[in-house]
Structure formats: structure tokens, C-alpha cells
Amino acid sequence: xxxxxxxxxxxxxxxxxxxxxxxxxxxxxxxxxxxxxxxxxxxxxxxxxxxxxxxxxxxxxxxxxxxxxxxxxxxxxxxxxxxxxxxxxxxxxxxxxxxxxxxxxxxxxxxxxxxxxxxxxxxxxxxxxxxxxxxxxxxxxxxxxxxxxxxxxxxxxxxxxxxxxxxxxxxxxxxxxxxxxxxxxxxxxxxxxxxxxxxxxxxxxxxxxxxxxxxxxxxxxxxxxxxxxxxxxxxxxxxxxxxxxxxxxxxxxxxxxxxxxxxxxxxxxxxxxxxxxxxxxxx
Amino acid sequence: xxxxxxxxxxxxxxxxxxxxxxxxxxxxxxxxxxxxxxxxxxxxxxxxxxxxxxxxxxxxxxxxxxxxxxxxxxxxxxxxxxxxxxxxxxxxxxxxxxxxxxxxxxxxxxxxxxxxxxxxxxxxxxxxxxxxxxxxxxxxxxxxxxxxxxxxxxxxxxxxxxxxxxxxxxxxxxxxxxxxxxxxxxxxxxxxxxxxxxxxxxxxxxxxxxxxxxxxxxxxxxxxxxxxxxxxxxxxxxxxxxxxxxxxxxxxxxxxxxxxxxxxxxxxxxxxxxxxxxxxxxxxxxxxxxxxxxxxxxxxxxxxxxxxxxxxxxxxxxxxxxxxxxxxxxxxxxxxxxxxxxxxxxxxxxxxxxxxxxxxxxxxxxxxxxxxxxxxxxxxxxxxxx
Numbered sequence: 001x002x003x004x005x006x007x008x009x010x011x012x013x014x015x016x017x018x019x020x021x022x023x024x025x026x027x028x029x030x031x032x033x034x035x036x037x038x039x040x041x042x043x044x045x046x047x048x049x050x051x052x053x054x055x056x057x058x059x060x061x062x063x064x065x066x067x068x069x070x071x072x073x074x075x076x077x078x079x080x081x082x083x084x085x086x087x088x089x090x091x092x093x094x095x096x097x098x099x100x101x102x103x104x105x106x107x108x109x110x111x112x113x114x115x116x117x118x119x120x121x122x123x124x125x126x127x128x129x130x131x132x133x134x135x136x137x138x139x140x141x142x143x144x145x146x147x148x149x150x151x152x153x154x155x156x157x158x159x160x161x162x163x164x165x166x167x168x169x170x171x172x173x174x175x176x177x178x179x180x181x182x183x184x185x186x187x188x189x190x191x192x193x194x195x196x197x198x199x200x201x202x203x204x205x206x207x208x209x210x211x212x213x214x215x216x217x218x219x220x221x222x223x224x225x226x227x228x229x230x231x232x233x234x235x236x237x238x239x240x241x242x243x244x245x246x247x248x249x250x251x252x253x254x255x256x257x258x259x260x261x262x263x264x265x266x267x268x269x270x271x272x273x274x275x276x277x278x279x280x281x282x283x
Numbered sequence: 284x285x286x287x288x289x290x291x292x293x294x295x296x297x298x299x300x301x302x303x304x305x306x307x308x309x310x311x312x313x314x315x316x317x318x319x320x321x322x323x324x325x326x327x328x329x330x331x332x333x334x335x336x337x338x339x340x341x342x343x344x345x346x347x348x349x350x351x352x353x354x355x356x357x358x359x360x361x362x363x364x365x366x367x368x369x370x371x372x373x374x375x376x377x378x379x380x381x382x383x384x385x386x387x388x389x390x391x392x393x394x395x396x397x398x399x400x401x402x403x404x405x406x407x408x409x410x411x412x413x414x415x416x417x418x419x420x421x422x423x424x425x426x427x428x429x430x431x432x433x434x435x436x437x438x439x440x441x442x443x444x445x446x447x448x449x450x451x452x453x454x455x456x457x458x459x460x461x462x463x464x465x466x467x468x469x470x471x472x473x474x475x476x477x478x479x480x481x482x483x484x485x486x487x488x489x490x491x492x493x494x495x496x497x498x499x500x501x502x503x504x505x506x507x508x509x510x511x512x513x514x515x516x517x518x519x520x521x522x523x524x525x526x527x528x529x530x531x532x533x534x535x536x537x538x539x540x541x542x543x544x545x546x547x548x549x550x551x552x553x554x555x556x557x558x559x560x561x562x563x564x565x566x567x568x569x570x571x572x573x574x575x576x577x578x579x580x581x582x583x584x585x586x587x588x589x590x591x592x593x594x595x596x597x598x599x600x601x602x603x604x605x606x607x608x609x610x611x612x613x614x615x616x617x618x619x620x621x622x623x624x625x626x627x628x629x630x631x632x633x634x635x636x637x638x639x640x641x642x643x644x645x646x647x648x649x650x651x652x653x654x655x656x657x658x659x660x661x662x663x664x665x666x667x668x669x
Binding site for chain 1: 340366367374377391392437
């Protein structure tokens, strides 16, 4: 067959010319170019936040560039109530993370490792807070607290945060447990490690990356939550609530400073994990 | 390695394992003598891996007893048994380096002088200098040796090997087979090796138990099993055979005379494994001699059949002839390429012959095709259970 059609083959080949000039240039760089645009789209708002943290606004609103100043960076706590709110948010974030990671890891092991009555039910319940709109979750929690006559404040905010962080922790840690080869634990048992030693020497170190990931996720979820917190905070003011309140009256550039700091911090965490991972995989 | 510790006998008594309705291991009784290299050979799902896992303590038997030396370990936790396993996919700890993987067992038992022992073991398994690597940074062959070192260093009474070479390519597998055999001879431990590869089992093991459907079909030395199988399953699983249907007409002087389509052939009495008279007479293709009919000489081969060449194919070390019998059956003959007879072409009249001690007679009630294909039909390694 190939012998009978060489002429038509070669003619179709000659028709398809190699693209030249700008078309060719664009084609060979299309993917990095699109990638760059996406990155630009994602980072533009962050860039604006960082930029305006160095602004010296003329009025109460920090929306127009006036001139460069490091005033906001050097006088971070000058704005009334902001640093208190920030401190509270960090505290709530840490406590909510610790509690939800501890509980969530236990739940993940139970669901991931054991077959018991109500396992699929438990699985579903864990997913519920992730699927429920935050407004619904916040308002129903408020109804619950009011109904039970619990005073709203830092305590109720903590309860709320632990609740919705829990789902994300369970899902993250469970995925890690599911990817664990059960033969590794069998091998440990075969090599004279009892149940407890097997857990601490083999299972836990292998699940740890999942737990660390879950902690970071839980902290950032708790730290920037506004909707659920707003319903259940009473007179307590967390950082997101402070920013919300400030935006009504005018945003000081110090808010941008905190935003920039958070960005730098999370960037540092990501880079650190990458460095550690690279170093571990090297000889 | 301290040779005085050595291995111990492993005895399985009426061992049974059921998964629901499925009987994985069926009333298995087996004694594996101390210091031997024992192979459990069989196709996927024959129960060999389940047996191994019960010995390791990773699976609880439904019934029966497991004894190592003089210690009943049937209900002992895996970490309290004097047994170590080389897992099928090695199951190396990915978060620990090679050194710590190998040291794992010693550290758990609080043994002194871990560093020196591990270094010595890494030398024995030719892993010197790789101690600080992670398992993921090793080749398949190196990972295999780490798995072996990690088990061997504990000087178990019995070392269990679960398809340990299954993941390696052919060349490396051959090399590791000899290596394993060398190490076993050196350390003198009892090795129990599970495999579906008959060549691997025959290369390494002193004794092979061929398993089929949860039972031991036949037990013996590799040569015994190959030369004198007692069932069609064993005959087929360990290699190729030609089977002729026949019936025993008389038994005299240590020989049984079998009539195959009117031709009388002799089979040694010790090679007749049938209570009835209807038998399959089996002959391995390389035991058959093929000669041009007009000038055939018989010599010691007292059994002969006549036929015509249907095809011949040159394989390299030998030539395979397909010979058509007058009753329609085709017989396969492997002839060494020492002196090729150019007259043996398609259509040539030939005589095939063999000695009475080169054939075996099996009960005709069995399926002639049982276990055909051996390892090739069971290429995928056996999983732990259904």
C-alpha cells in the first residue's frame, strides 16, 4: 500500500510548511507564556497589597498611591486594636490547629484503618462541614449557642473553628493513611517490633507529612475565617473581623503590612519544605 | 555469622486456612528439615503465599499447628517468632536509609554491636558503601539485597522468601538465584522459598513441594519431580511432556508393559503411578530419540513408535520436531544439534524411541492438560488472598 502512494504523500508533506517568524516564536513559547499570565493574574493582588503597605495615605483610605514610606512597617501596632486582634487570631489559630489535628488524626486512623458499624456514616458526617455553606454553618452554630445559653466569645469561636478544621484534617490525613503500604507494618512486626513500636517507628513517620500538611491547612483556615467567626464571636474581635470593621471607616496601611507578613511567612514555609524534601532525597 | 545457631525444623501439621468459602490451604502437613533450601512451587492462588504468611504470623490459620524447632508458634505474635521474611515487593521502610533498614531488627531486640553487624551484613550482600542511601535511590537488584540483608541479619531459625526475585529482570534473576544459594550454604539457615517459577525452584531448592489448590501435589528433589512426576499437574508444571494414552497389559520383572494403540512399550514399575490399568504414558521431549526410519538403530531404547515428521524448527541449542503418529496425535521431540540428519524433513518416515526409565505412567483419570504452561500461565505473582 505504501508503495502506491508516495507521490500524494510527498505533496501533502510539502504543503505543510514549517511556520516562520512570530507564529513560530509564539508556538514554541505558548505554554510558558500562558503560565506566566496565570501567575501574573494570581499574584497581582498580592503585589498591590505589598506595594500599598509602603504607602503614606493622605486620608483614611489607603487606595491611592501618595508617596513611599516605611511608617506602617515601623509603627505596626499604632492602629488601635489591630495588634490585639492579630494576637487573638494567632492564638485561636494555634489552639484550633492543635485540637483539630489531634482529633482529626485519630478519626482518620479509625476510618482509614478499621471496619466498624457506622463507618460510612462517620465518613459522611466528616464531609458535611466542608459541603455546608459557611453562612449556614455560622448561623446554625449561633442558634445552638443561644439555645444552650452559652455566652459568645473566644470559647465559642474556638469550638466553631475546631469543628470546620476537623473535616479538612481528617480528609488530608486519611488520604496519607490510605496510600500507606500495609506490608511495611507487617515487615516491622516481622522484624520484632511490637504494635506500639511499629506505630511509632514506621506508621507515624510515614503519616507525618500528611499531619504537617493538615496542620498548615487548619491554621490558615482558622486564621482567615470571617463568616463563621462573625456569627459566634460575641464581642471578641479577630484579625479578619478587625479588617472588616476597619474597611468601613478606612483601612490603615498596617493591615497591608500584616497581609504582606502572612504572605512572606507562608512563602517561607513552602520554600523550607521544598528544601528539606530535596535534602532528604539527596545522597 | 554464628553457625552454631543454625536453622531449625519447620513442621506444619494439618494446617488449614479458609477465606469464607474459599479453602486457600487444605489440611497441609509438611516437615521442612533444618538447614534445607525448601521451595513451595505452584501457580497463583495455590495457597503457597498464604502458607508462608501463616508461618510468619501475618495470617492466622483456621486450623492446624505450626512448630519451629520444638516451639509451637501457631498463636505466637509475628514479632515473637524466630522467623524473618523477605517480602515480595521488599517492603523496605522508605523513610529509613539502607543502614537503618538493615539494623531495624537488631535495634528492636536491643542487640549490642549493631554497627559492626550491619556493616558485615552489607558486605555479605555486596551493599558496602550504600548504607546512607534511601531505598528509592537503589536499583531493583540492590533493593532486593537490602530486603535479604534486613532479614538475614537477625539470624532467624527459618527465613521465608516470598517470590523474592519476581520483580527482577531475567538476567538479574539468574544472578540472584546463584547468590541466594551461595548465601544459604554460607549461613546454613532453613530457607523456605515461595515461587511460581519452576526453573527458579529447581535451580535453588534441595526439596520442592509442588502445591495445587491448597494441597501438596508432590514433594521431592528437583530431579525426582522432573523425571518421575506422579501427577499430570506436576509433570506439566515442571516442563513439557508428551502423553500417550494406553493400558497396562502385564507387569513383570520390574516392568509394566503398556499397549499404546497396539504398540507395546515398557515403563519401570517404580514409575507407574496408577492403581488402574488405563494410563497416560508421559515422555519428556528431550528424552525422545528421532531417527530416519530406513536405517534406525535401537540400542538401549527398547520402546519405539513410528510416525512422520510434520514440522521441524531450529531453536539454537536444539531442534524441535513435531512428529505425527498414525492415530493422529502429534509428538514433540527435542534433538540436540550435534549431528543433524538432513533427511528429517517434513513428510519423512521416522522412528521415535526411548528407554523404559525415561518414561512415567500416570492415572488416566486425570486431566492431561492440568498445570500446563507452568510459570508462564501464572506469570503474575500470587497475591496474599482473595
